Amino acid sequence: MLTREPEVRQDRPTKRRRTRLWSALTLPGTVWMSVFFLSALLLTVALSFGTTDDLGNPHFGSTLANWAQLGEPAYAKVIFRSFVYAGLASVICLLIAYPVAYVIALHGGRYKHALIAAIVVPFFANYLVRMYGWSTVLADDGPVLRAARALGAPPSLTILNTGFGVVAGLVYGFVVFMILPLYAAMERMDVSLIEAGRDLYGGPLRTFLFVTVPSTRQGALAGLVLVFLPATGDFVSAQLLGGPNQIMIGNLIQQKFFDGQNWPLGCALTVLLMALLVVGLSGYLRRSRRDEQEAVR
Amino acid sequence: MRRAFSRRRKPWFAIAVTVAFFGMLYLPIVVVALFSLNSQKSLTVFKGFSLRWYRAFFADHDLIGSLGFSLRISAVAMIGSIVLGVALALGIVRSRGKLGSAAGLVLLIPLITPEIVTGVASAMLFKGVGLPLSSGTVMLAEVTFSISYVTVILRSRVAALNPEVEEAAMDLGCSRFQAVRLVTLPALLPAILASAILIFAMVFDDFVLAYFTTGVTPQPLPVRIYSAIRFGVQPTINAVGTLMLIGSIALIGLALLVPRLFGRRESLSQLL
Amino acid sequence: MSETSAVRLDGITKSFGSSVAVDDVTLDIRPGEFFAMLGPSGCGKTTSLRMIAGFADPDSGSVLLGGEDVTYLPPNKRNVNTVFQSYAVFEHLSVADNVAFGLKRRGVPRDERRERVGRMLDLVQLTGMANRRPRTLSGGQRQRVALARALVNRPKVLLLDEPLAALDLKLRRQMQVELKQIQREVGVTFVFVTHDQDEALTMSDRLAVMNGGRVAQVGTPEDVYERPADAFVAGFIGTSNVMTGTYADGRLTLPGGVSLPVPSRLGLAAGSRVGAAVRPEKIWLSDFEDGMVQIRGTLRETVYSGATTTYLVEIAPGVQLSVLEQNIDRSRREERWTGGEIIDLAWKPEHCLLLCETA
Ligand SMILES: Nc1ncnc2c1ncn2[C@@H]1O[C@H](COP(=O)(O)OP(=O)(O)O)[C@@H](O)[C@H]1O
Numbered sequence A: 001m002l003t004r005e006p007e008v009r010q011d012r013p014t015k016r017r018r019t020r021l022w023s024a025l026t027l028p029g030t031v032w033m034s035v036f037f038l039s040a041l042l043l044t045v046a047l048s049f050g051t052t053d054d055l056g057n058p059h060f061g062s063t064l065a066n067w068a069q070l071g072e073p074a075y076a077k078v079i080f081r082s083f084v085y086a087g088l089a090s091v092i093c094l095l096i097a098y099p100v101a102y103v104i105a106l107h108g109g110r111y112k113h114a115l116i117a118a119i120v121v122p123f124f125a126n127y128l129v130r131m132y133g134w135s136t137v138l139a140d141d142g143p144v145l146r147a148a149r150a151l152g153a154p155p156s157l158t159i160l161n162t163g164f165g166v167v168a169g170l171v172y173g174f175v176v177f178m179i180l181p182l183y184a185a186m187e188r189m190d191v192s193l194i195e196a197g198r199d200l201y202g203g204p205l206r207t208f209l210f211v212t213v214p215s216t217r218q219g220a221l222a223g224l225v226l227v228f229l230p231a232t233g234d235f236v237s238a239q240l241l242g243g244p245n246q247i248m249i250g251n252l253i254q255q256k257f258f259d260g261q262n263w264p265l266g267c268a269l270t271v272l273l274m275a276l277l278v279v280g281l282s283g284y285l286r287r288s289r290r291d292e293q294e295a296v297r
Numbered sequence B: 001m002r003r004a005f006s007r008r009r010k011p012w013f014a015i016a017v018t019v020a021f022f023g024m025l026y027l028p029i030v031v032v033a034l035f036s037l038n039s040q041k042s043l044t045v046f047k048g049f050s051l052r053w054y055r056a057f058f059a060d061h062d063l064i065g066s067l068g069f070s071l072r073i074s075a076v077a078m079i080g081s082i083v084l085g086v087a088l089a090l091g092i093v094r095s096r097g098k099l100g101s102a103a104g105l106v107l108l109i110p111l112i113t114p115e116i117v118t119g120v121a122s123a124m125l126f127k128g129v130g131l132p133l134s135s136g137t138v139m140l141a142e143v144t145f146s147i148s149y150v151t152v153i154l155r156s157r158v159a160a161l162n163p164e165v166e167e168a169a170m171d172l173g174c175s176r177f178q179a180v181r182l183v184t185l186p187a188l189l190p191a192i193l194a195s196a197i198l199i200f201a202m203v204f205d206d207f208v209l210a211y212f213t214t215g216v217t218p219q220p221l222p223v224r225i226y227s228a229i230r231f232g233v234q235p236t237i238n239a240v241g242t243l244m245l246i247g248s249i250a251l252i253g254l255a256l257l258v259p260r261l262f263g264r265r266e267s268l269s270q271l272l
Numbered sequence C: 001m002s003e004t005s006a007v008r009l010d011g012i013t014k015s016f017g018s019s020v021a022v023d024d025v026t027l028d029i030r031p032g033e034f035f036a037m038l039g040p041s042g043c044g045k046t047t048s049l050r051m052i053a054g055f056a057d058p059d060s061g062s063v064l065l066g067g068e069d070v071t072y073l074p075p076n077k078r079n080v081n082t083v084f085q086s087y088a089v090f091e092h093l094s095v096a097d098n099v100a101f102g103l104k105r106r107g108v109p110r111d112e113r114r115e116r117v118g119r120m121l122d123l124v125q126l127t128g129m130a131n132r133r134p135r136t137l138s139g140g141q142r143q144r145v146a147l148a149r150a151l152v153n154r155p156k157v158l159l160l161d162e163p164l165a166a167l168d169l170k171l172r173r174q175m176q177v178e179l180k181q182i183q184r185e186v187g188v189t190f191v192f193v194t195h196d197q198d199e200a201l202t203m204s205d206r207l208a209v210m211n212g213g214r215v216a217q218v219g220t221p222e223d224v225y226e227r228p229a230d231a232f233v234a235g236f237i238g239t240s241n242v243m244t245g246t247y248a249d250g251r252l253t254l255p256g257g258v259s260l261p262v263p264s265r266l267g268l269a270a271g272s273r274v275g276a277a278v279r280p281e282k283i284w285l286s287d288f289e290d291g292m293v294q295i296r297g298t299l300r301e302t303v304y305s306g307a308t309t310t311y312l313v314e315i316a317p318g319v320q321l322s323v324l325e326q327n328i329d330r331s332r333r334e335e336r337w338t339g340g341e342i343i344d345l346a347w348k349p350e351h352c353l354l355l356c357e358t359a
């Protein structure tokens, strides 16, 4: 039989070590993100408890004064307004995005991808230029109001420098974040469900309410979070379309950093936005997990 | 089944909303482009075609300087984030360790953080460590912001790769590292190019992060545009804006086209 | 045998978590041999192959190539090449560059490389396709690229993991013949993994039948077919009629009291439950010879399939035998049998195998 000699060789290679390559590849990026992103966030949180000296220089501290200041009416009003405007914008986005996503996903045929591209491409165009163009469109002598007046709207009707102008800006800026998840959800939806719905409920409206809406709730939820979060922090829309009386949290932060030089207060406002992010996301995750569990049952 | 469904009654109301939506989506862009060609300063009355605002833009040394600066920022952010992001995507997917999964989660945070938060936090960090805001700080911030995008786009592509291909390279004499270099990276090349173009376009257009992290001079183009819009209407901005729109749309088109040039069909959603 | 094995697996074991994929496998594969590893899906064939190639470390045991212990050597340091189940063709390289890949890594000079690649492409019948991109090739052609890419390096051993599984039946048959020819031509040891027993029987010089991470039997196709080591092998290779009953004194008692002679086995206690196997083509329906085991049954079904006909005959309650007969003169039987008849069967005693019950 075989010689078993090789087995007793002493120079037999020892057990191979697992490759370190993957960890080595992960490390630089992880360190980079920890230094330039995570630690930056932590620094912002720390500074929100800080103070400013007479020259406007920030110092670390442990005061709650900045946070208390957010409760003062002048600030509370702006914070409240931000939530209301962002909430309104999210709902309006949802109302617009539902029919648009529905039409593209279920009636787009072979133009589906082209239509979605037609929505995504302008989104990549410069945000400022788009908002600036939107403000000229909504201006008192712009095409929208001129058309409205020609249809009999009162001449005093104005959009710019009102709350509605700000919300319109937020909708224009972020509606794509609503359309994409809704579109994805409707793509995944089983068309035969709708057919069954037609048989079961009859009218298209009832089918839409009882079949389409429930089966795309995940997408709608994701869209609401994706629109609400950036909308709350936006300051361009309020600035270009709302004027000085409609400012939002983002404008306050901007003021504290560039004009007022009160960084700790600006940090507190920023941390408020971060907290909102955490709340919004965990709410979304909990909700979608529950939906999944229900779907399993 | 889909065909049968489409032949049913059309949802006219939803179609009307969709048409109106597309109209409103493009109207501002068309207005900007149109009035960039206006011979008068008015933004409401079109008086006749002229290229005077484009000439004004190209004669404005300040704006041209900003344009060059923005291109430099984009190039640096693109290269930096591609190098770090490709490595991260490979590492996160392949290493089954804790480091990989932790990094995978952390990388999602920048994608959903409102830009103003990222901007403030970056500014705080630079000021906190005594780094004066300058052209260098914008670039650092933009690289950071872009890494997440690159990693998230490429991660799914790496996960979709056939692991046997890398093993085949090792079977034919490559070390693990050589296999990645000679086989895995070429397989990822279309996705890498597409995300590089995407990052270039996004960083070039980025305003909020640049606004919070740039020094006084030079200023990135979007920051210049912001001050211009803020302090009164200037038709030159229409010309700049139109050029930027054309540039972005061309780049995005290219990003979508790149995979096809390599003979692979990928849907938009895979890229985004 | 004094000759060194091309591949020797010595008690290799590999677990994933708590499940054992390969369980104490010992094998000797001889130089120049076409060796098949056959077994159902999930029995550990791929895992064994990966340990030979160096993509996985065994938990214990060792892998020897040409007598040299390579257990923990990385794949690029082993003189072994693999044809992967997915082919794993490099999409970004032309056919010729795919084939030249390994030669390039080894620093073979350009001219020699070109010449060897050209000859290899001829061998696998891809002449003229050198500059094609893999995505323009059919499945069969991609498979040839994978084969050429591995063989061009003149490995001591070529590992093939179900290389034909993705091909359609006709192409598979053709490739079986071709692979065998190529192997004879190049003289390289082939270790060929498959779950297709026909493929293993027709192609291999010897084969190992695997089951649940263990080697059930090693031998020539004839050994394994004619003398299966256990019920698993008998059932997995070809079709077998396995009759289960109680053994006593060289006889097997089936349900309903039917008793028939089986090979006697020393040391097998009376009353043990055992199986006896007879292949369908070894059962006769007429012209019996002396010394045959004869038994009577009821014809339950007739399945005509062109060259052959299969009869299902019930010999005891719940015990059916299938009997395969060549359709040499079918009309004769057709007139006589319509189903339900009582008929006689017989087989030569040496064609009945006693199988130890496996749990
Ligand atoms: N990387 C792995 N991780 C966990 N389990 C595995 C892995 N590879 C194989 N297995 C398990 O080991 C067993 C044997 O697998 P494999 O060798 O691929 O079987 P075969 O090739 O014979 O179909 C299977 O049960 C399989 O699920």
Ligand SMILES: [Mg+2]
Pocket (backbone or CB within 6 Å): C042, C045, C046, C047
């Ligand atoms: Mg397998």
